[in-house]
Amino acid sequence: MSKLPRIRFIINPVSGTRSKVDVAARVKLNLDHSKHDHDIVYTDYAGHATELAAAAAADGFAIVVAVGGDGTVNEVARGLLHTNTALGILPKGSGNGLARHLQLPLKLDNAIKALNTGQISEIDSGTINDVPFFTTSGIGFDAYISSVFAGNKKRGLKTYVELVLKEVRAYKHLPVKVTINSTELETDCFVMAFANAAQYGNNAYIAPLADIRDGLLDVCLVRQLDFVKAINLSYCMLTRQLANVQSAEYFKTTGVHVQTEQPMMFHADGEYKGKATEFEVKLNPLSLKVVIPS
Numbered sequence: 445m446s447k448l449p450r451i452r453f454i455i456n457p458v459s460g461t462r463s464k465v466d467v468a469a470r471v472k473l474n475l476d477h478s479k480h481d482h483d484i485v486y487t488d489y490a491g492h493a494t495e496l497a498a499a500a501a502a503d504g505f506a507i508v509v510a511v512g513g514d515g516t517v518n519e520v521a522r523g524l525l526h527t528n529t530a531l532g533i534l535p536k537g538s539g540n541g542l543a544r545h546l547q548l549p550l551k552l553d554n555a556i557k558a559l560n561t562g563q564i565s566e567i568d569s570g571t572i573n574d575v576p577f578f579t580t581s582g583i584g585f586d587a588y589i590s591s592v593f594a595g596n597k598k599r600g601l602k603t604y605v606e607l608v609l610k611e612v613r614a615y616k617h618l619p620v621k622v623t624i625n626s627t628e629l630e631t632d633c634f635v636m637a638f639a640n641a642a643q644y645g646n647n648a649y650i651a652p653l654a655d656i657r658d659g660l661l662d663v664c665l666v667r668q669l670d671f672v673k674a675i676n677l678s679y680c681m682l683t684r685q686l687a688n689v690q691s692a693e694y695f696k697t698t699g700v701h702v703q704t705e706q707p708m709m710f711h712a713d714g715e716y717k718g719k720a721t722e723f724e725v726k727l728n729p730l731s732l733k734v735v736i737p738s
């Protein structure tokens with residue numbers, strides 16, 4: 445029997461904005477079969493990828509590759525947390541936040557080839573109310589946008605930008621009580637982002653200084669937003685700069701507690717997760733192995 449390290453590809457057949465390519469055929473063509481054995485499985489329903497990934501980890505697979513968007517990456521990564529099995533990514537979504545942060549190739553053939561020569565590294569992960577995230581989570585406007593985006597049949601960056609521009613004027617900040625680095629803060633909150641990676645995806649940098657291996661969350665708080673601040677913040681996000689202090693404030697911390705009077709929406713890696721009046725956000729240092737380009 446072959447003793448080669450094994451790779452499992454988990455394909456979400458419903459993810460991606462691009463035309464449906466035959467991933468199995470491209471894997472056959474580009475994977476170095478002298479280095480790895482592989483198999484390919486497909487998800488049948490939302491949440492299935494976590495079960496498939498956890499089963500692969502328990503079975504001793506060296507690498508499990510998420511083939512899909514950030515939702516699929518999140519589900520696969522959850523199944524691999526605190527195991528010896530590393531996460532690989534063939535990015536097929538519209539944002540591809542973790543793939544971009546880790547500087548993985550975005551083109552399918554190149555992403556497969558990168559697995560042949562990649563090295564294993566460890567990254568932090570976070571939880572918001574016990575829901576794991578790997579790039580960002582957040583409460584307020586960005587969660588509201590993910591809730592609207594989730595019900596939108598059209599995907600992609602253009603749809604997303606149109607949606608943000610349409611909703612940003614109507615959305616209202618809410619009062620929150622935040623405990624961060626032992627300091628209590630009573631403030632308005634338009635959006636509070638908890639960043640493990642620097643970007644949401646699509647090279648939109650909500651926390652330009654975030655380091656995915658530093659054991660810390662980068663918190664970005666936007667208390668209120670008007671038109672001028674929105675322009676400043678958007679410009680800074682797209683040029684990877686910190687926004688001025690009138691627009692946004694940044695904190696580094698191992699955890700955050702937030703209490704609100706009115707229920708606020710929250711998201712994990714861009715997936716809407718519901719509403720709550722209390723949020724416990726935590727960081728789990730070096731809790732996930734990943735394959736990165738060597």
Ligand SMILES: Nc1ncnc2c1ncn2[C@@H]1O[C@H](COP(=O)(O)OP(=O)(O)OP(=O)(O)O)[C@@H](O)[C@H]1O
Nearest residue numbers: 459460487488489490512513514515516537538539
């Ligand atoms: N077989 C399936 N049928 C229906 N939904 C699925 C299936 N497999 C996975 N899903 C769900 O599909 C959702 C979307 O997946 P994903 O985020 O990877 O793709 P995407 O939405 O096209 O990408 P992006 O979020 O980058 O735009 C996930 O929430 C996942 O739970």
